[in-house]
Amino acid sequence: MKKKSKYNRGTRHEDYWLFGGVDRTTKQWFGVVTFGDRTKPTLLALIKKHIRPGTHIISDKFGSHVSTNEQHTLANNDLLAGMRYTHSWVNHSENFVNPRNGAHTQQIEGVWEVRIKQYIKAMRGVRKERIPAFLDEYLWRSWYFASGAKGKKYFKGLILGIRHKYGQ
Known part of the structure; x- marks a missing residue:
């Protein structure tokens, strides 16, 4: 790109x-x-x-x-x-x-x-140095919140996203 x-x-x-x-x-x-x-x-x-x-x-x-x-x-x-x-x-x-x-x-x-x-x-x-973080956020939102999750599901999605990004 x-x-x-x-x-x-x-x-x-x-x-x-x-x-x-x-x-x-x-x-x-x-x-x-x-x-x-x-x-x-x-x-x-x-x-x-x-x-x-x-x-x-x-x-x-x-x-x-x-x-x-x-x-x-x-x-x-x-x-x-x-x-x-x-x-x-x-x-x-x-x-x-x-x-x-x-x-x-x-x-x-x-x-x-x-x-x-x-x-x-x-x-x-988006500034060049922020593209990876922007992409991470966009992926996180599309993976865990596309279904309109609320409350505990948001938090679970956050934890799963962090685990996916940084390992267990």
């Missing part, structure tokens, strides 16, 4: 990368922000930390995810050995949905475009 200046004027902004995913069964999603570093080792570390072993991963065909050789994917990467991931991807320069296997990234992109970016725009932006 890159914040663009209009007409190439104004302050240049450092790129940041939102790495996220959606559980297509529960519809819960997560997002992690990393600044500047979009390398394969960074991506693989995020996958190991945030995605359960045995998960089927669907992504776009970004250089950190898939090489030009279609046999070299996240599923058979040496750094993820033993994690039992499977991997499908879509090449957005050709299709929005992979015609061979139906893979698409529309769900997570919709979450980012419709929910997060609109909320950031309504607040007239």
Whole structure:
């Protein structure tokens, strides 16, 4: 994700990368922000930390995810050995949905475009250093309070969110 200046004027902004995913069964999603570093080792570390072993991963065909050789994917990467991931991807320069296997990234992109970016725009932006905390709060609210919980459920959601973020 890159914040663009209009007409190439104004302050240049450092790129940041939102790495996220959606559980297509529960519809819960997560997002992690990393600044500047979009390398394969960074991506693989995020996958190991945030995605359960045995998960089927669907992504776009970004250089950190898939090489030009279609046999070299996240599923058979040496750094993820033993994690039992499977991997499908879509090449957005050709299709929005992979015609061979139906893979698409529309769900997570919709979450980012419709929910997060609109909320950031309504607040007239978020300072770069506050993006991770903003994302944590947004995730916390969407995971634990989407059902209109009240009272003890709010507190339980807060405790679960802290445990999820910082471990037990």
